[in-house]
Amino acid sequence: MTSTATKAKVFLVDDHPLVREMLKSLIEQQPDMTACGEAEDAAKALKGIAADKPHVAIIDLSLKESSGLELIKQIKHRHPLVSQIVLSMHDEKLYAERAIRAGARGYVMKRESTKQIVAAIRAVRGGKLWLSETVSDAFAQRFVAAQPQAGSSLESLSDRELEVFNLLGKGLPTRQVAQSLNVSIKTVQAYCARIKQKLQLSSATELLREAMHWHESVG
Amino acid sequence: MFMLLLVMAIGLLDYVTGIEVSLSVVYAIPVSITAWYVGAVPALGLALLSVIVWIAGDLAAGLHPSNIMVPFFNALVRLVFYAFLTHVLVRLRYLQKNLEDLARVRAVALSHEIAERERLEREMLEISEREQRRIGQDLHDSLCQYLTGTAMAGQLLAEKLTRRELPEPREARKVVDLIEEAITLARGMAKGLHPVEMKSDGLMQALEEFCVSTSELFAVDCHFDCQMPVLIESQSTAIHLYRIAQEGVGNAIKHGRPTRIIVQLEEIEEGTQLVISDNGSGLPASAPSGNGMGLRIIADRAKMIGGRFRVDRGRFGGAELSCLIPHSQAAE
Numbered sequence A: 001m002t003s004t005a006t007k008a009k010v011f012l013v014d015d016h017p018l019v020r021e022m023l024k025s026l027i028e029q030q031p032d033m034t035a036c037g038e039a040e041d042a043a044k045a046l047k048g049i050a051a052d053k054p055h056v057a058i059i060d061l062s063l064k065e066s067s068g069l070e071l072i073k074q075i076k077h078r079h080p081l082v083s084q085i086v087l088s089m090h091d092e093k094l095y096a097e098r099a100i101r102a103g104a105r106g107y108v109m110k111r112e113s114t115k116q117i118v119a120a121i122r123a124v125r126g127g128k129l130w131l132s133e134t135v136s137d138a139f140a141q142r143f144v145a146a147q148p149q150a151g152s153s154l155e156s157l158s159d160r161e162l163e164v165f166n167l168l169g170k171g172l173p174t175r176q177v178a179q180s181l182n183v184s185i186k187t188v189q190a191y192c193a194r195i196k197q198k199l200q201l202s203s204a205t206e207l208l209r210e211a212m213h214w215h216e217s218v219g
Numbered sequence B: 001m002f003m004l005l006l007v008m009a010i011g012l013l014d015y016v017t018g019i020e021v022s023l024s025v026v027y028a029i030p031v032s033i034t035a036w037y038v039g040a041v042p043a044l045g046l047a048l049l050s051v052i053v054w055i056a057g058d059l060a061a062g063l064h065p066s067n068i069m070v071p072f073f074n075a076l077v078r079l080v081f082y083a084f085l086t087h088v089l090v091r092l093r094y095l096q097k098n099l100e101d102l103a104r105v106r107a108v109a110l111s112h113e114i115a116e117r118e119r120l121e122r123e124m125l126e127i128s129e130r131e132q133r134r135i136g137q138d139l140h141d142s143l144c145q146y147l148t149g150t151a152m153a154g155q156l157l158a159e160k161l162t163r164r165e166l167p168e169p170r171e172a173r174k175v176v177d178l179i180e181e182a183i184t185l186a187r188g189m190a191k192g193l194h195p196v197e198m199k200s201d202g203l204m205q206a207l208e209e210f211c212v213s214t215s216e217l218f219a220v221d222c223h224f225d226c227q228m229p230v231l232i233e234s235q236s237t238a239i240h241l242y243r244i245a246q247e248g249v250g251n252a253i254k255h256g257r258p259t260r261i262i263v264q265l266e267e268i269e270e271g272t273q274l275v276i277s278d279n280g281s282g283l284p285a286s287a288p289s290g291n292g293m294g295l296r297i298i299a300d301r302a303k304m305i306g307g308r309f310r311v312d313r314g315r316f317g318g319a320e321l322s323c324l325i326p327h328s329q330a331a332e
Helices: A016-031 A044-053 A068-077 A092-102 A110-125 A132-146 A160-169 A174-181 A185-199 A205-219 B002-019 B024-037 B038-062 B068-162 B171-192 B202-217 B235-256 B293-304 B325-330
Strands: A009-012 A033-039 A056-059 A085-090 A106-109 B221-225 B258-268 B272-280 B306-313 B320-324
Touching: A009 A016, A009 A044, A009 A110, A009 A205, A016 A110, A016 B068, A033 A044, A033 A110, A044 A056, A044 A068, A044 B293, A056 A068, A056 A110, A068 A085, A068 A092, A085 A110, A092 A106, A092 A132, A092 B202, A106 A110, A106 B306, A110 B068, A110 B171, A160 A174, A160 A185, A160 A205, A174 A185, A185 A205, A185 B038, A205 B202, B002 B024, B002 B038, B024 B038, B024 B068, B038 B068, B068 B171, B068 B235, B068 B293, B202 B221, B202 B235, B202 B258, B235 B258, B235 B293, B235 B320, B293 B306, B293 B320
Parallel strands: A009 A033, A009 A056, A056 A085, A085 A106, B221 B258
Antiparallel strands: B258 B272, B272 B320, B306 B320
16 A cells, blocks of 8 residues: 555664664564664764665664764754654653754654654654653643743843853853853853843753854854 | 089089088989980980099098098999989980880871771772763663663564464563563663763753652652753762762651752852752751761762761751862862
8 A cells, every 4th residue: 555655764873783673673564664774873874864865864862972962953954854753762851852952853762662663753754743742741831831032042142141151152161151251150140040031941951052052053 | 515514513512512411413413414315325424524523522622531442432333323313214215205206107107097098988989980880881871772672673573463463462562561661670770870971061960850850759849950050070079969969869858858859059159069958847956967877978978079068957947958069179
């Protein structure tokens, strides 16, 4: 009933050979999908995805020598049509949002991967997001709670706040940020609070990640 | 030199007072002092001199002994007495000095030993953390992945069985469920063994995760309060702070039965501070700070990373533990 042409082509990125092998067999077993290629690290993944042009890519967050989140961003940037699913050992409560923000369309934890991964591939192939109930609930809550503000972006930051944001992005500890701006740590804390509010970031961890990401993107 | 003059002065005094008054004991003073502070030979020399001065004085004062041998005999007796005195004093002085030296040497050795023991303790804790981290990483990166692969193999089998319309897929699915439970277990163990990732923001992340899982496991609202990024370069400082938080929260739940716990990580002027406060029943009045095994372990860990540890009544009515790592240590 399904022709080869409409089969979902799936590319696998995982640094563990056994996981790749089993995942591949599991996908091949399905009538409507096929495993078109695999890679163990980010460099090979980018090369392979460029060559194989898959519909779906399954990405492990912890790869050898590189972060899966970074890879997701790059794939999103170079191959926006590839739907990415994160398959990770890491807890969804902490990484699902980051992965989605980086460009993934789904998040499956490895401990429940076996039954879900196939369903997840079908879902993202059909243009849907695939997240566990817990995570999508949290997303919805956040969306309802967040007051949509006029420009929750960097433009809303004052010069001083932007400076703090930039220094944090460089990876400077708070104390050095305070020193280089010649203010007290308390003042930096106040800046951080305002930046978080303006950019709608929920925690200092998020603030740091956002700052580092911004710092990378502006070079 | 002064002692020589003293002997001369006593000799003169002896001469003036005449032969009826014997000043032999007075001569013992310079001899004793010399024996104590200078040594045996100078003391004996001085003793000889004293005897000569004494006889000379007595003869000059007009003593006419019945026998020429009498003053010599007296002088000999006196010399023997001084020699004995010198010997006793020198010996005493030697013993006392030895004792002092011995005490000093022992004190130095003891303080070395204490420093060495502290170093070993620190090293042991470090090694055990490193080993735990290694085992944790192996569990997470290796065993969990194998189990994931195995679960998928089971799922594959289940699907094949279904396709052939054989009756066993239920058992195969059961196997998959069991393996997935095993993954959850192994993951939990790995997390416990290796909670803090080796990045400067690892502690922030680890504490955030820890608070989330604590809230889930226990009926308590455990909140991580971190207003601005706190970066910790030293992996061992990070892991110790994490363990302190773990121990502190564990203590609070066990003893205080709070409904709310706040784990606060912040940068203040003095350094990096970790505060764990709760709204539980607080510290029992009978337990002053530093008592109890849990608190002792926390205090030890704090000391090991150069931190200052305190237990107080909390802001929310319960207990409050705080550990401050001053700048220099935090930067290491």
